Amino acid sequence: METINLLMQGFAVALTPESIMFAIIGSILGTLIGALPGLGPANGVAILIPLAFSLGLSPTSSLILLTSVYAGAMYGGRISSILLNIPGDEPAMMTCLDGYPMALKGKAAEALAISAIASFIGSLIATIGLVILAPILAKFALKFGPAEYFALFALAFATLGGITGKNQFKTLMAAALGLMIASVGIDISSGVQRYTFNTLELFEGVDFIIAIVGLFAISELLFFIEKHAGDGMKKVAVNRLKLTMKDVIKVLPSSIRGALLGFVAGVLPGAGASLGSFVSYTLEKKIVGANGEFGKGDPRGVAAPEAGNNGAASGALVPMLTLGVPGSGTTAVLLAMLISLNVTPGPMLFQQNADLVWGVIAALFVGNLVLLLLNIPMVGIFVKLLSIPPKYLMPIVTLVASVGIYSVSHSALDLYFMVAFGVVGYILRKVDIPLVPVILGMLLGPEMEKSLRHALVLSDGDWGALFNSGLSIGLWVVAILGLVLPMIIGPIVRSKMKQAKTGD
Amino acid sequence: MRLNDRVFGMLMLILAFGYGWEATQFPEPFGGGESVGPETFPIILSFLLGISAVYLLLKPDPDEAWPASKMLLELSAVALAILVFAWAIEPLGFIPAAIMIVSYLCWRMGAKPKNSLLTGTISSVVMFLIFNNVLELALPLGLLEF
Numbered sequence: 001m002e003t004i005n006l007l008m009q010g011f012a013v014a015l016t017p018e019s020i021m022f023a024i025i026g027s028i029l030g031t032l033i034g035a036l037p038g039l040g041p042a043n044g045v046a047i048l049i050p051l052a053f054s055l056g057l058s059p060t061s062s063l064i065l066l067t068s069v070y071a072g073a074m075y076g077g078r079i080s081s082i083l084l085n086i087p088g089d090e091p092a093m094m095t096c097l098d099g100y101p102m103a104l105k106g107k108a109a110e111a112l113a114i115s116a117i118a119s120f121i122g123s124l125i126a127t128i129g130l131v132i133l134a135p136i137l138a139k140f141a142l143k144f145g146p147a148e149y150f151a152l153f154a155l156a157f158a159t160l161g162g163i164t165g166k167n168q169f170k171t172l173m174a175a176a177l178g179l180m181i182a183s184v185g186i187d188i189s190s191g192v193q194r195y196t197f198n199t200l201e202l203f204e205g206v207d208f209i210i211a212i213v214g215l216f217a218i219s220e221l222l223f224f225i226e227k228h229a230g231d232g233m234k235k236v237a238v239n240r241l242k243l244t245m246k247d248v249i250k251v252l253p254s255s256i257r258g259a260l261l262g263f264v265a266g267v268l269p270g271a272g273a274s275l276g277s278f279v280s281y282t283l284e285k286k287i288v289g290a291n292g293e294f295g296k297g298d299p300r301g302v303a304a305p306e307a308g309n310n311g312a313a314s315g316a317l318v319p320m321l322t323l324g325v326p327g328s329g330t331t332a333v334l335l336a337m338l339i340s341l342n343v344t345p346g347p348m349l350f351q352q353n354a355d356l357v358w359g360v361i362a363a364l365f366v367g368n369l370v371l372l373l374l375n376i377p378m379v380g381i382f383v384k385l386l387s388i389p390p391k392y393l394m395p396i397v398t399l400v401a402s403v404g405i406y407s408v409s410h411s412a413l414d415l416y417f418m419v420a421f422g423v424v425g426y427i428l429r430k431v432d433i434p435l436v437p438v439i440l441g442m443l444l445g446p447e448m449e450k451s452l453r454h455a456l457v458l459s460d461g462d463w464g465a466l467f468n469s470g471l472s473i474g475l476w477v478v479a480i481l482g483l484v485l486p487m488i489i490g491p492i493v494r495s496k497m498k499q500a501k502t503g504d
Numbered sequence: 505m506r507l508n509d510r511v512f513g514m515l516m517l518i519l520a521f522g523y524g525w526e527a528t529q530f531p532e533p534f535g536g537g538e539s540v541g542p543e544t545f546p547i548i549l550s551f552l553l554g555i556s557a558v559y560l561l562l563k564p565d566p567d568e569a570w571p572a573s574k575m576l577l578e579l580s581a582v583a584l585a586i587l588v589f590a591w592a593i594e595p596l597g598f599i600p601a602a603i604m605i606v607s608y609l610c611w612r613m614g615a616k617p618k619n620s621l622l623t624g625t626i627s628s629v630v631m632f633l634i635f636n637n638v639l640e641l642a643l644p645l646g647l648l649e650f
Contacts, residue, residue: 054641167565173516173556179549180523187542192530194542195523218586222579225613226571392619395609396627399602402586403631406593407641415590419583426579430568431512449545456540 003135010358013060014366019359022057022065023367027374030072034092035080035382036393041073042329042436043216047397049209049337050404059341063360066337067317068367070330071123074313075371078115078306079382083108083238091309094277098294098301105297109241109379116375117248118255118303122310123368125259126266129311130318131361133267134350137322141347146454147466151475153448156325159482160437166490167432168483174433178441179448181206188446189453201413208336208442210405210414211421215435217401218422223429224394238383241376251303254284258307265308266315266327276315278497280308314364321345321357324447329436336443506564513560520557524550582612597646602628 013019033044045066052062077092082099095115102111144152157175184195185205196202258280265276284304285294294301316331324345326332338345349357375382405414425435452466459465467473527546571579589605607624611617635641 055639169556169559170565172552173560176549176553176556180546180553183546183549190542192542194530194546195526218583221609222582225579225582226575228614389615391610391613391615392623394613395606395623398586398609399606399627399631402589402605403598403602403635403643406590407635407643412590412593415593416587419586419590422586423583430570431508432565432568433512452545453540456544461540 003131006135006354006358007131007362009355010360010362011365013355013359014064014362018061019064019363020366020370022061023068023363024370024374026065026068027072027075027367027370030069030074031076031079031371031375031382032072032385033069034073034076034078035386036076036390040216040220041070041077042333043220044073045069045330045333045337046209046212046216047401047404049333049340050213050408051400052337053209053340054404054407059343060356060359062337062341063356064363064367066334067360067364068370070313070334071310071364071367072371073330074123074310075116075119075375076382077309078119079112079379080386082111082115082302083383083386091274091277091312093274094281094305095302095309097281097305098296098298101295101297102299102302106239107297108238110243110247110299111297111302112238112379113241113243113376114247114251114299115302115306116372116379118251118258118306119310119375120368120372121252121255122259122262122307123314123364123371125256125307126263126311126314127361127364127368129263129267130314130364134318134322134357134361137318138347138350141323143471144347145469146451146458147468148472148475149451150448150455150466151472151479152323152325153444153451155475155479155482156327156440156444157437158479159327160434160440166494168486170433171437172483174428174435174437175441177433178438178443179445180441181211181438182208182442182445183449189450206417206442207414208439209340209408210417211442212333212336212439213401213405214418214421215425215428215438217398218419219425219429219435221394221398222422222426224390238380247299251299254288254300254304255307257284257287258304259311262308262311262313263315266312267318268327275493276312277305277309280311281305282496317364321349322347324349325444326440329439332436332440332443336439339443506566508567508570509560509564513557513564516553516557517561520550520554523553578612582609585609593646594644595646597648598643599628599632599648600646602631 014023029048030041030044034041048066048069052065057065074091077087078095078099081087081092081095082103085096085100087093087096099111099115102108157172160171160175182205184202186192186196186203187194193203258277261280261283262276265279281301281304284300285292288294288298288300292298292300313330316327317334320326320331320335322345324335326335335345343349343353343356402415402418405418406412408414428435428438455465456463459468467476524547527543527550530541530543532541570576585605585608589601592601592604603621603624605624606627607620610620610623615623632643635643
């Protein structure tokens with residue numbers, strides 16, 4: 001009952017004209033960001049953070065804006081999957097399998113509409129799941145002491161590579177680099193300067209927003225130029241929509257199953273949206289069996305992974321909001337925004353900033369409805385924008401990103417840092433070091449060190465204190481499993497995904 | 505070839521040593537040392553980085569190809585151009601600097617010079633107007649001030 005009351009208060013926040021306006025703007029921007037190949041949700045949200053920041057939006061407004069962008073990007077990813085056969089982001093990969101064949105058969109409009117409905121169902125069910133699960137998890141997390149938090153952070157890094165991660169040591173290396181960058185600056189608890197080399201600009205540490213924009217946006221620009229990808233791809237034409245109620249009802253069970261699976265995959269550490277959409281698709285293929293035309297343009301093959309991917313996106317918000325530990329790149333970027341707005345995620349968030357959390361959750365409901373309403377009639381406009389070649393778009397995106405960074409502090413030095421991070425990001429991607437753990441390390445570094453210190457000060461320097469409670473031992477076990485399992489199961493899952501992609 | 509990971513692993517190993525050694529050189533905090541000081545966490549990190557660097561040295565993955573040296577030059581020019589843009593915002597003003605960078609990037613990504621210049625000019629002026637008049641974030645006018 002209490003939850004419903006809080007949610008109603010949340011709706012009171014989310015239904016003010018201002019909030020609805022931000023939800024609409026965010027949804028449109030998000031869909032665009034998701035639809036453009038190469039931009040991606042994490043990247044898009046990162047570019048918008050400094051803008052939201054320098055506009056002086058209130059925490060609630062900026063969060064509503066950026067969660068709508070996040071939800072919108074998940075919707076948008078499917079547009080390029082269906083029309084170009086190129087996923088806008090990784091989880092949208094499975095949508096290509098049946099979406100593109102449908103488009104080739106002259107049913108692009110139906111595929112887009114069905115995927116929009118499935119996305120809506122996926123997000124809706126997962127947001128309901130979030131409403132139920134988040135307060136319970138937050139209450140449980142109040143039992144966590146510093147030792148448990150330290151173990152939890154270790155778990156977050158260990159599972160970040162995911163079941164499908166290729167090289168666990170590269171994930172670890174990336175995490176170490178991020179944590180090391182976070183240690184630059186004046187140490188909060190002792191006042192000692194660390195790695196500042198007496199440079200005034202480094203005393204406060206490295207601003208992670210600059211790092212995120214540089215690592216993602218600038219390195220992406222460099223990759224575009226290297227690959228001569230300026231001209232964009234050929235896309236399939238969109239027909240007139242002929243969708244009956246019967247078609248919608250036919251994909252409903254697939255969407256609901258996909259949504260539930262996706263939500264679970266989103267909440268679990270290390271699974272994430274890619275696995276959510278993959279599992280939803282394969283399960284659906286098994287259930288429908290020989291009656292389906294999977295891989296050849298079955299609408300259910302569009303609905304299931306889309307629902308799964310959107311379900312996972314909302315599910316991923318559960319650990320991010322309740323524990324302060326994000327499970328994916330985009331939620332990591334959302335966490336970056338929370339921290340820069342001085343909102344500390346974690347169990348206390350639900351007690352201290354209840355109106356903010358519930359406002360955002362309610363805004364997710366509103367945003368999803370807006371997205372559904374936007375996506376069916378307006379899909380033509382998004383498709384037109386997709387045909388702007390990257391050679392015009394990427395330079396403008398770069399300009400927007402730089403202006404965002406510049407307007408926060410009006411200093412050219414921040415932009416120099418941004419370029420430096422861009423070059424570093426390019427090199428890291430060339431040697432196949434993932435960027436998300438670097439970002440997460442920068443974000444979680446200070447908290448992780450703080451919990452280590454608290455735990456050790458409480459135990460008077462006894463390192464055994466880190467493994468003292470059943471809970472922390474459990475977390476360590478999961479962390480180690482998360483690190484070791486992908487080395488064993490990873491190759492199997494990856495080859496299956498590849499098989500599904502090439503068509504078995 | 506598996507050179508990428510070997511070279512990168514070597515560099516990271518050096519970084520791990522340097523970072524860890526620097527941590528041991530931190531001055532003792534005011535009021536005496538505690539069981540965990542400012543150096544504890546960095547030392548753990550240097551081990552973490554060191555171990556994963558050694559792994560890369562021993563079991564490197566296959567290389568992703570580096571671009572030809574001509575392309576590397578091109579990419580360096582792009583990075584340099586953004587740096588010049590950053591420097592130019594204040595002395596030259598936002599609009600000229602932005603026209604320069606957007607046109608240059610469009611051109612290098614394969615657009616025709618005329619179209620590049622057009623995209624650069626329109627996007628820069630629109631962005632300036634939006635920021636200054638709608639969002640009320642002042643961007644420097646620079647040369648255009650008079």
